[in-house]
Amino acid sequence: xxxxxxxxxxxxxxxxxxxxxxxxxxxxxxxxxxxxxxxxxxxxxxxxxxxxxxxxxxxxxxxxxxxxxxxxxxxxxxxxxxxxxxxxxxxxxxxxxxxxxxxxxxxxxxxxxxxxxxxxxxxxxxxxxxxxxxxxxxxxxxxxxxxxxxxxxxxxxxxxxxxxxxxxxxxxxxxxxxxxxxxxxxxxxxxxxxxxxxxxxxxxxxxxxxxxxxxxxxxxxxxxxxxxxxxxxxxxxxxxxxxxxxxxxxxxxxxxxxxxxxxxxxxxxxxxxxxxxxxxxxxxxxxxxxxxxxxxxxxxxxxxxxxxxxxxxxxxxxxxxxxxxxxxxxxxxxxxxxxxxxxxxxxxxxxxxxxxxxxxxxxxxxxxxxxxxxxxxxxxxxxxxxxxxxxxxxxxxxx
Amino acid sequence: xxxxxxxxxxxxxxxxxxxxxxxxxxxxxxxxxxxxxxxxxxxxxxxxxxxxxxxxxxxxxxxxxxxxxxxxxxxxxxxxxxxxxxxxxxxxxxxxxxxxxxxxxxxxxxxxxxxxxxxxxxxxxxxxxxxxxxxxxxxxxxxxxxxxxxxxxxxxxxxxxxxxxxxxx
Numbered sequence: 122x123x124x125x126x127x128x129x130x131x132x133x134x135x136x137x138x139x140x141x142x143x144x145x146x147x148x149x150x151x152x153x154x155x156x157x158x159x160x161x162x163x164x165x166x167x168x169x170x171x172x173x174x175x176x177x178x179x180x181x182x183x184x185x186x187x188x189x190x191x192x193x194x195x196x197x198x199x200x201x202x203x204x205x206x207x208x209x210x211x212x213x214x215x216x217x218x219x220x221x222x223x224x225x226x227x228x229x230x231x232x233x234x235x236x237x238x239x240x241x242x243x244x245x246x247x248x249x250x251x252x253x254x255x256x257x258x259x260x261x262x263x264x265x266x267x268x269x270x271x272x273x274x275x276x277x278x279x280x281x282x283x284x285x286x287x288x289x290x291x292x293x294x295x296x297x298x299x300x301x302x303x304x305x306x307x308x309x310x311x312x313x314x315x316x317x318x319x320x321x322x323x324x325x326x327x328x329x330x331x332x333x334x335x336x337x338x339x340x341x342x343x344x345x346x347x348x349x350x351x352x353x354x355x356x357x358x359x360x361x362x363x364x365x366x367x368x369x370x371x372x373x374x375x376x377x378x379x380x381x382x383x384x385x386x387x388x389x390x391x392x393x394x395x396x397x398x399x400x401x402x403x404x405x406x407x408x409x410x411x412x413x414x415x416x417x418x419x420x421x422x423x424x425x426x427x428x429x430x431x432x433x434x435x436x437x438x439x440x441x442x443x444x445x446x447x448x449x450x451x452x453x454x455x456x457x458x459x460x461x462x463x464x465x466x467x468x469x470x471x472x473x474x475x476x477x478x479x480x481x482x483x484x485x486x487x488x489x490x491x492x493x494x495x496x497x498x499x500x501x502x503x504x505x506x507x508x509x510x511x512x513x514x515x516x517x518x519x520x
Numbered sequence: 521x522x523x524x525x526x527x528x529x530x531x532x533x534x535x536x537x538x539x540x541x542x543x544x545x546x547x548x549x550x551x552x553x554x555x556x557x558x559x560x561x562x563x564x565x566x567x568x569x570x571x572x573x574x575x576x577x578x579x580x581x582x583x584x585x586x587x588x589x590x591x592x593x594x595x596x597x598x599x600x601x602x603x604x605x606x607x608x609x610x611x612x613x614x615x616x617x618x619x620x621x622x623x624x625x626x627x628x629x630x631x632x633x634x635x636x637x638x639x640x641x642x643x644x645x646x647x648x649x650x651x652x653x654x655x656x657x658x659x660x661x662x663x664x665x666x667x668x669x670x671x672x673x674x675x676x677x678x679x680x681x682x683x684x685x686x687x688x689x
Contacts, residue, residue, distance in 0.1 A: 148523065223553065254650050258576045265584025269556060272591055276549060284595070291588060298584070315650070 174201040184433040211371035224277035228376035230270035245410035257305040278368040286364025290355030301342035303455035307335035321399035329396040331481040336396040343388040351435040389424025535561035
């Protein structure tokens with residue numbers, strides 16, 4: 122056991138020995154070690170979060186054919202720190218009639234719900250907060266706290282725009298949770314476990330190849346859960362100014378903003394864990410935990426980039442379209458994928474990996490084609506109906 | 521007193537205190553938010569008992585869905601969300617009497633119970649509680665019938681809700 126193969130174990134062992142030498146009782150030493158682990162993980166995430174501000178602004182600039190931050194430091198790298206100083210020294214305003222406690226609690230809960238997610242992320246084979254055997258459900262549970270924080274912010278701000286934004290966001294979150302759970306059950310069925318580490322270990326073939334449909338539905342539902350464009354109805358600037366965080370200033374707004382960016386990055390990470398093999402990449406992860414962590418971070422950044430790519434190229438969807446997309450298309454499709462995966466997984470048990478993978482991939486593609494065909498047929502019929510009605514109205518008006 | 525008991529007592533106090541706040545606070549939204557604290561405390565109790573699955577489901581269902589629905593219903597039915605009106609339920613003292621009586625009844629029944637000082641036993645190594653629960657739910661000699669009946673009931677509720685909300689074109 123050395124520092125390269127098991128860095129956390131070596132450091133924990135050294136610290137534990139140090140505490141024992143200071144004759145600290147064992148339970149207190151264990152508690153202190155856990156606490157240090159949590160603080161280190163959270164600090165690491167917050168530091169990554171600061172850099173994500175820069176990444177997001179640079180990438181959006183690229184998509185919109187601009188340069189992005191480029192004045193402060195090399196490539197504008199110091200810009201986020203300047204932003205933080207600005208946010209910290211801004212006046213902190215609490216609106217009249219706001220519910221003070223709830224108002225101040227909301228941004229904290231918002232960021233907390235994201236940081237909670239990192240407790241179950243397997244950063245490397247042996248580096249994780251806790252290997253929960255109900256990991257997939259834990260993601261949804263943490264999301265529930267995020268929903269609660271948004272509705273608290275919207276209500277406590279005593280502002281109509283904030284309330285409308287919160288209403289919209291809750292409608293979206295509650296409905297997009299359904300296809301999300303269903304698609305998270307697909308890797309669960311394939312791996313035979315809900316634990317994130319077990320799912321990663323089971324991916325000799327990335328699940329994006331055995332179940333591309335589930336991966337696609339998951340990222341769509343994730344974008345909706347994040348409340349980002351094209352599903353950013355909760356803060357649609359042109360309609361409700363800034364939605365639920367309209368009244369927040371300074372660092373309280375900063376907490377919402379940081380939470381949103383880290384949430385996007387985190388869901389990129391979960392996309393990587395559930396469908397892209399997590400920290401695994403052609404056996405490279407066996408070189409050492411730090412390599413594995415780097416692989417996971419790179420994959421999470423890829424997922425984050427996809428989310429940004431969608432955000433800055435697709436325009437906002439109307440809320441009824443969005444809910445119709447969810448309930449009439451994504452939810453049935455997600456359950457169909459789940460059923461198909463479960464049945465095929467049982468039928469194909471014992472066949473060779475090639476046959477298994479080919480059958481799974483083909484079944485997914487066929488199901489996707491059928492779903493698209495049904496939707497095309499439906500819209501065609503609807504179009505002829507509305508066109509016919511419009512033509513009839515035109516002739517009636519012409520007479 | 522071991523650490524588990526201290527944590528249990530602290531969580532129990534939080535649950536009871538926030539439950540009292542739910543029924544005494546005047547603002548309906550505050551009552552709903554205190555209810556969230558109560559439900560979270562119950563989830564923590566499950567976690568202390570090594571029932572991680574139940575704890576997570578408690579948060580997903582009760583906080584993620586039911587508490588949010590409560591808040592939604594309050595927001596949609598009240599004109600002024602900051603209302604701090606007088607006590608609306610004239611029979612509140614009846615509820616208080618029933619609550620006190622049932623607590624006293626439980627206390628007398630469970631007076632001789634040694635579970636108060638018990639510490640949760642550690643589950644044997646390699647025991648997968650989620651797998652055991654899942655198997656129990658689909659085994660004919662275990663809980664498959666209640667499980668299916670509950671699913672059918674939920675499905676009927678779902679169909680009924682769709683029927684009520686459906687507008688014929």
